[in-house]
Amino acid sequence: MAQTVELISPVDGSVYLTRDVLSKEEGFAAAARAKAAQPAWDARPLEERIALVMRAAEIVGETTDRMALELAHQMGRPVRYGGEFGGFKERVDYMAKIASESLAPTMVEDSGAFRRMIKRVPWGTVLVIAPWNYPYMTAINTIAPALIAGNTVILKHAAQTLQVGERLAEAFHAAGVPEDVMQNLVLDHDTTGALIAERAVDFVNFTGSVGGGRAMEQAAAGTFLPVTTELGGKDPGYVRADADLDAAVDGLMDGAFFNAGQCCCGMERIYVHESLFDAFVEKAVAWVKAQVLGNPLDTETTIGPMANVRFAREVRAQISEALEAGAKAHIETMAADDGGAYLTPQIFTDVTHDMRVMRDESFGPVVGIMPVKDDEAAIALMNDCQFGLTAAIYTKDAEAAERLGDRLETGTVFLNRCDYLDPALCWTGCKDTGRGAGLSELGYQALTRPKSYHLKKA
Structure with missing residues (x-):
């Protein structure tokens, strides 16, 4: 047979x-x-x-x-x-x-x-x-x-x-x-x-x-x-002090949660300058709460199930471990969350790189957000990863973004956007990517x- x-x-x-x-x-x-x-x-x-x-x-x-x-x-x-x-x-x-x-x-x-x-x-x-x-x-x-x-x-x-x-x-x-x-x-x-x-x-x-x-x-x-x-990937985003806050939230949240977070170059960890951190988190939480988790055949649904229950199982494990380690979850369980493939999108703060949710590929609808004091701190955290596919920087200073990009261990550097593949540019990665x-x-x-x-x- x-x-x-x-x-x-x-x-x-x-x-x-x-x-x-x-x-x-x-x-x-x-x-x-x-x-x-x-x-x-x-x-x-x-x-x-x-x-x-x-x-x-x-x-x-x-x-x-x-x-x-x-x-x-x-x-x-x-x-x-x-x-x-x-x-x-x-x-x-x-x-x-x-x-x-x-x-x-x-x-x-x-x-x-x-x-x-x-x-x-x-x-x-x-x-x-x-x-x-x-x-x-x-x-x-x-x-x-x-x-x-x-x-x-x-x-x-x-x-x-x-x-x-x-x-x-x-x-x-x-x-x-x-x-x-x-x-x-x-x-x-x-x-x-x-x-x-x-x-x-x-x-x-x-x-x-x-x-x-x-x-x-x-x-x-x-x-x-x-x-x-x-x-794999664990792509980072960095929001500098001079960034357009609303644009950064819209871009990075879409980059984190579109396709139920199942994007090769999805945003899985975000670093925000401490002066914007509280406002960014507040707006990001509101953005996620406005999403509709549900049947993908319904035109009102904005976030569908993960592709397979076993993929969702790994994300749920990372979420559970982060909570046990002291991370703060900001999104209450949504009605459509069935404990299986349908998974509530989640935002974490109070996270560290000791947690798998900030270290291992999640490939699902979860993102951790950390405050940083300056560019040097952001670069150190963005490079503290086994993967290197893309990295996104949100700032009004394009020259500064390029200088930062030169120091990032990644295949593609984005400015004021993320999660996009430009066919005119080489799609490549480094390290375990x-x-x-x-x-x-x-x-x-x-x-x-x-x-x-x-x-x-x-």
Whole structure:
């Protein structure tokens, strides 16, 4: 009997869908088909590959109502937010726009005697292991530029969002991308690891937990396969004394609680200059109390359930431990809180870095807020973390923010905003957040390898 995976909807705990898991033999056969299809795909003109990828994106955009509904069922995001097509399309459009220039050869010499240049050539088959929290946008970050650059793609989506992988494959195939060039596979951990360990693929892109990233690197050990990872985060925000208080509250609270706090670059800890601390906390508490926790299928709901009860369990554990250690909770339990996936968003003060809620990734609707006396104290606390994805600074002094940003151990520095992925900038991290370069021109460099040509003319 084939192994199956069940997708449990956070809406009501029911089984939303069931899918068969491919056997190891089937997984390797699919990878072989991808490798066989890659040369012909790469031989197609670049503009043709771009057009096919853009057409696939258009097809995805034809069903945004369905996207929003299916995302609510799969991972709990309220339908009022309308899915992910805006960011999805922004990323595809930008990567298509810069493809010709980014993938063009670097000419060193073209004389009567020599032609010397560096070309960018595809790795071959790119294995994309995508997460559930922004399942369309995180997947397309790699799928679109990988295909445009001439790679074939195998997508393994998270079990919580299996249907998203299917919808993406449907769109690419309907656009005219050959089925073996873009494959969506349901794989278990053993087969995924074996595909990497036995070099059945040529490049691995993984977004997920630190433990998952370690497993990818361990599987690739000794193979010399390139593995890029975007792992955990505990992203900080800093509100300086001269910040626009209302803008800081609105931006940081949205950054902390949108998507039930399940954002790669969500704000999980906030440091506020002591002169603004009391006012910031008062306004932040009012902001959270105005939110509506409830069924994501209800258009009045602003915060839905967490994607899975086990994810909520970890957040509840951090909350409980913080309370026991003396942290002050500011939000009373909401009516829709069921002790399971539906979790009251919470603000803590009187927190320290000895508490897991300020140290470990929460990936849920909870944030700790601490007062700081100056920039030096803020920098020390912001850097006191094993992760480094993004950091946000709220101030009217852009030059000061840049100077502070130079000292922060992070992949992206935001000024007066947070929780946004700009496709023109490299999406990257440091420390336990992993290593990689997504989107921007550097995204194309990651998904291709340099090949040098030293041609002596007769």
